[in-house]
Amino acid sequence: MTTTEATAPAPAVPTTPAGRAADYLDQRTGIGVAVKAFARKVFPDHWSFLLGEIALYSFVVLIITGIFLTMFFVPSMGLTTYDGPVTTLQGQTVSEAFNSTLRLSFEVRGGLLMRQIHHWAALIFVASAVTHMMRVFFTGAFRKPRELNWMVGFTLLILSLLAGFSGYSLPDDVLSGNGLRITDGVVKSIPIIGSYLSYFIFGGEFPGHDIIPRLFTVHVLLIPGLILALVGLHLLFVVLHKHTQYPGGGRTDKNVVGFPLFPVYVAKAGGFFFVVFGLLALMGGTMAINNVWNYGPYDPSPVSAGAQPDWYMLFLEGSLRLMPGQAEVVIGGFTLSLNVLIPAVVIPGLLFTFLALYPFVEAAITKDKSPRNVLDRPRNVPTRTGLGVAFLTAFIILALAGSNDLIATHFRLSINSITWVLRFALFIAPVIAFWCTKRICLGLQRKDRELVLHGHEHGRIVRTETGEYFEVHKPLTEQERWLRVNYTAHAPLELSEAAYDATTGEKNPRYRKAKRWSALSRFFFQDRIEPVTPAELEAAQHHAHPAPELAARQPETDGRVGS
Amino acid sequence: MNTPDVTTHETGREVTAATPADTFADPGLPDHKDRLADKDPKASRRAELQTVILFAISVIGTISMMIVFFTVPLDGTTAGVRTQNLALGLCLGFALLGIGLGAVHWAKTLMSDHEVVEERHNVATEPEDREQAVAALAAGVKDSGIARRGILKGAVVSALALFPLAIAVPLVAEVGGDWNIGKFRHTLWRRGTRLATDPTGRPIKASDVTIGSAYHVIPYQEDIPEDVRPGTHGWIDEKAKAIVLMVRLDPAVLKEAEDRKDWSHDGIVAYSKICTHVGCPVALYEQQTHHLLCPCHQSTFDVADGAKVVFGPAKRPLPQLPITVDDEGYLVAQSDFLEPVGPSFWERLK
Numbered sequence A: 001m002t003t004t005e006a007t008a009p010a011p012a013v014p015t016t017p018a019g020r021a022a023d024y025l026d027q028r029t030g031i032g033v034a035v036k037a038f039a040r041k042v043f044p045d046h047w048s049f050l051l052g053e054i055a056l057y058s059f060v061v062l063i064i065t066g067i068f069l070t071m072f073f074v075p076s077m078g079l080t081t082y083d084g085p086v087t088t089l090q091g092q093t094v095s096e097a098f099n100s101t102l103r104l105s106f107e108v109r110g111g112l113l114m115r116q117i118h119h120w121a122a123l124i125f126v127a128s129a130v131t132h133m134m135r136v137f138f139t140g141a142f143r144k145p146r147e148l149n150w151m152v153g154f155t156l157l158i159l160s161l162l163a164g165f166s167g168y169s170l171p172d173d174v175l176s177g178n179g180l181r182i183t184d185g186v187v188k189s190i191p192i193i194g195s196y197l198s199y200f201i202f203g204g205e206f207p208g209h210d211i212i213p214r215l216f217t218v219h220v221l222l223i224p225g226l227i228l229a230l231v232g233l234h235l236l237f238v239v240l241h242k243h244t245q246y247p248g249g250g251r252t253d254k255n256v257v258g259f260p261l262f263p264v265y266v267a268k269a270g271g272f273f274f275v276v277f278g279l280l281a282l283m284g285g286t287m288a289i290n291n292v293w294n295y296g297p298y299d300p301s302p303v304s305a306g307a308q309p310d311w312y313m314l315f316l317e318g319s320l321r322l323m324p325g326q327a328e329v330v331i332g333g334f335t336l337s338l339n340v341l342i343p344a345v346v347i348p349g350l351l352f353t354f355l356a357l358y359p360f361v362e363a364a365i366t367k368d369k370s371p372r373n374v375l376d377r378p379r380n381v382p383t384r385t386g387l388g389v390a391f392l393t394a395f396i397i398l399a400l401a402g403s404n405d406l407i408a409t410h411f412r413l414s415i416n417s418i419t420w421v422l423r424f425a426l427f428i429a430p431v432i433a434f435w436c437t438k439r440i441c442l443g444l445q446r447k448d449r450e451l452v453l454h455g456h457e458h459g460r461i462v463r464t465e466t467g468e469y470f471e472v473h474k475p476l477t478e479q480e481r482w483l484r485v486n487y488t489a490h491a492p493l494e495l496s497e498a499a500y501d502a503t504t505g506e507k508n509p510r511y512r513k514a515k516r517w518s519a520l521s522r523f524f525f526q527d528r529i530e531p532v533t534p535a536e537l538e539a540a541q542h543h544a545h546p547a548p549e550l551a552a553r554q555p556e557t558d559g560r561v562g563s
Numbered sequence B: 001m002n003t004p005d006v007t008t009h010e011t012g013r014e015v016t017a018a019t020p021a022d023t024f025a026d027p028g029l030p031d032h033k034d035r036l037a038d039k040d041p042k043a044s045r046r047a048e049l050q051t052v053i054l055f056a057i058s059v060i061g062t063i064s065m066m067i068v069f070f071t072v073p074l075d076g077t078t079a080g081v082r083t084q085n086l087a088l089g090l091c092l093g094f095a096l097l098g099i100g101l102g103a104v105h106w107a108k109t110l111m112s113d114h115e116v117v118e119e120r121h122n123v124a125t126e127p128e129d130r131e132q133a134v135a136a137l138a139a140g141v142k143d144s145g146i147a148r149r150g151i152l153k154g155a156v157v158s159a160l161a162l163f164p165l166a167i168a169v170p171l172v173a174e175v176g177g178d179w180n181i182g183k184f185r186h187t188l189w190r191r192g193t194r195l196a197t198d199p200t201g202r203p204i205k206a207s208d209v210t211i212g213s214a215y216h217v218i219p220y221q222e223d224i225p226e227d228v229r230p231g232t233h234g235w236i237d238e239k240a241k242a243i244v245l246m247v248r249l250d251p252a253v254l255k256e257a258e259d260r261k262d263w264s265h266d267g268i269v270a271y272s273k274i275c276t277h278v279g280c281p282v283a284l285y286e287q288q289t290h291h292l293l294c295p296c297h298q299s300t301f302d303v304a305d306g307a308k309v310v311f312g313p314a315k316r317p318l319p320q321l322p323i324t325v326d327d328e329g330y331l332v333a334q335s336d337f338l339e340p341v342g343p344s345f346w347e348r349l350k
């Protein structure tokens, strides 16, 4: 690369065409600096790091196929008479939007393929974003310095739900129309401004004739634009912080170990884009999705049983289904539809608030201020892992409730009893899931200690001269051991404030808040298992074959602190 | 802020800086294991060939896609469209997977797999830079004199706070149409509007309705204003409110409130078809139990008992349309619904 500084020694004049092109560009952009910085940038390798990549690539596929769709889709609710090739619909009054969706599917070559790839890509996009978020959560990748990037990712998740919803509503078929109708009902339940908000969205009464053009602009301009900008920011943060890495020999909070961007990652990640796109193309080619011509154009009257929204909306649908109707109340003549507000606004609100705020809560109760670039093994943070699984359990129960009619018909059960079971399960199952997960994590940690202290079981029994029997254990390799001892078991926070001011004897106003934080911290870290220390290992090796019960108890007494 | 935080818990261990004797030493990077292609030139040549084949599959995929595109015509039938879609999808899939798998295979087998270590640098700005940044800001603030010029500050803030109104007010004023939220309290039903079947639009004679049968009902198009008749846009908005489900029950099982005894005709009752939960059409009628089920969230209404809720997330019964028969024996509405149809809203009872 050349430099433009006058004092620098004159660069060699490039001779090859590529060299000349590079020189031309660098003279005008100074791109050499960026190339120098990025070409050999190191990225750690792990399959779970691919989840975010899948999300990114499906988004690119959405843009590519989406642009194709915009060339033919007519975002209008104007009415027309269908006279295309689908005989069952000929002569029916349909909207331009529906008409053009059929034209795309039946008369534009490759149109159906693009529509189906687009829809599958949307499902995979949201699914990979969710699993990516799970990876980040369970490995603690949201800790300092990445809390803000967690917020960016969280916003992206919300935007992707909105993107999916607005796209699903565009073809103006019976299913999408009923989805909009439910939206209208939910919006109307909002106290005081509900009716106005409904008019705001629909431009008047439901359905009106503005909603499809409005959703179209939201779907192809507003949301993709925002997603694109935030994806940019998201990746900028990844470059700035450098990627996290799983624990292992030579991997510390101060370095990053992996392969260079060029050529290894360019080939792997670039190749992976084509793999994702290729699989989506196969899905679009082989698996039919959203055959709107079977549902028919939107008409306010018909509705089909067993219709399902796209998977990422199931939890909302299920939440609405589980709520008993009695919750609607009238206060001073005004109707407060808690039967809709609680399931459609409060419950998702709580779930999403938990997600958004979690990193900040954890930072507050660990008071951990140093950058964390080595990931946690989920077992080493049992309470967080338990909370994550509890969250997923609640989400899955809501999604199941969203398909309770299918469960009922498939297993021949009464829909009422399924609903009742799920109503209880929503509150009980997450607690059980939390408890079990936490116990399993603690068990795994204990097993790790056991392994570090006593090595692998060998299956070989040896008899000593004195007649004792013991099993030969093979000690762990340094790498194996390091993986199991290199973590921090946080202790609960000590109460940082006294109840009364020592000098004046007055009540300390900050005491109660501090007490709450320390209680939360105790909930997280009371049960914890410390990593084995060299001293412990030495002691264990000293009594190489101690009395059996002693060996079994050791981690309990030494390692486990608290209750 | 500049000194590294070392948090110590009185009972716990230090979080950031543990004393070295307390912990094991990092064993460093694991040894590199050579791949087959690293040691054996034959394996390396084989991997290269495999990569070439994968890219060749892609080329074949693209060419086949072109061939399919130009030779398989679209005949407009569902089967024909499906076949073409399948062929195009498979070709495109191979065209893309060939490139993808080829590149990944190449990277995995032939490119270096020696791990590289890079140092991380602090994300935070270095202390001197930070001081300079703060100084630069302070100089700027001082230069602008914003701290001293109180009135100027007030003026700037008010101007900036007010100007968004210039965009928001027109937007909000127009975006909700006429903002007349009273409209969804009324439907097309009037005194004497005949009940017609949906979607054929034929008026219904009471004598034709057999016990146990259920009808999806709309207002008869001759009895409604021209600008909202079927085929117009207004019709969809009106239909969304006016749809009715009508059932004829055995008068023996029909329970009616005192004040609604004359709302039915000969066991024929008519209820709004819009769920009082969040507004789906309540479409599934079960003859034996006279239950009406909303497929959206399974609110269940008992048609024989004032359409009150027997299960599910809806609270209120479906509004009843008072009906009677006209001189010719056609079923007609006695009036509009006496309460707003559909989901609840804040000022519903006002």
Ligand code: HEM
Pocket (backbone or CB within 6 Å): A059, A062, A063, A065, A066, A067, A069, A070, A073, A101, A104, A115, A118, A119, A122, A123, A125, A160, A163, A164, A166, A167, A168, A169, A170, A171, A219, A220, A223, A224, A227, A289, A290
């Ligand atoms: C951000 C992520 C996106 C998601 C999750 C998403 C999702 C969807 C979904 C579920 C549909 C319904 C498809 C069907 O079955 O017909 C749809 C339709 C559509 N999308 Fe997207 N989309 C996204 C981005 C885009 C982009 C970037 C564009 C254009 C630049 C676009 C253009 C369209 C068009 C024109 C339709 C209607 C076509 C039709 O219904 O056949 N989408 N989208």
Ligand code: FES
Pocket (backbone or CB within 6 Å): B275, B276, B277, B278, B279, B280, B294, B295, B296, B297, B298, B299, B312, B313, B314
């Ligand atoms: S809309 Fe009928 S139950 Fe929800």
